[in-house]
Amino acid sequence: DAGVIQSPRHEVTEMGQEVTLRCKPISGHDYLFWYRQTMMRGLELLIYFNNNVPIDDSGMPEDRFSAKMPNASFSTLKIQPSEPRDSAVYFCASTFGTPAGQGSDEQFFGPGTRLTVL
C-alpha cells in the first residue's frame, strides 16, 4: 500500500479564496482524522470519521471549515473563505479501529499539506 495520500503537498492562496485539501486513507482503515499543526498550537485534531461518518468535529475552528468523506477511500477538508491565520500544515491520518484497550492504536499519517494564505 502507498500509505495515506494527501494532495496538494503545498498550497499558496490569497485571503478570501476557497481551499480544498484531499486525502486518500489506507485501504481497509475505518477511521480517518484531520489534524492541523502550527508552532503556536501544536498538533490539533480537527475532525474524525468512522466508517465515513463524522464522529467528532469539535476541533473544527469555525464555520469556514468543513469536511466530508463521501466514501471509504476519499475525504476532503475545505476552507471557505480562507484567512492568513489558517496557514498551517494539515495532516490526514487513518487507522483500523480496535476495541478500546486492545491493539496498537497506531495512526498512519500522510505527508501533509502545507497551506499558506497570503
Add this chain to the structure above:
Amino acid sequence: GQSLEQPSEVTAVEGAIVQINCTYQTSGFYGLSWYQQHDGGAPTFLSYNALDGLEETGRFSSFLSRSDSYGYLLLQELQMKDSASYFCAVRGTNAGKSTFGDGTTLTVKP
C-alpha cells in the same frame, strides 16, 4: 477533557540515553502512544502502552504507570538521526480519538 505535559526541549549527546516524560490528565483513558516527527515530515508511530509497565522496541522503550498518570519514552544509544520532535498522545474513552501533547524537541549532539 484531556491534557498532557511534556518538556519542550531535551538535549543529549550521541550514544547517551535520554528519557522524555509525559504526564496526563484525562477523564477516561485507554492507552498512551508515542510518535516521532522529523523536521518537515509527518508524525510516525513509535509505541503504545495500554497496560502498566515497559514496552521495548529496539533502542526505544516506553513505560506507563496508570496510577501516577505518567509515562515516558526512553531512547538508548542515541544517534544523530534521533534528533526530532517526540509527541505523547492519550487515547481517551471516546474511542478512536487521541489527544497529542505539545511535543518534545530532542537534539542529539556529536
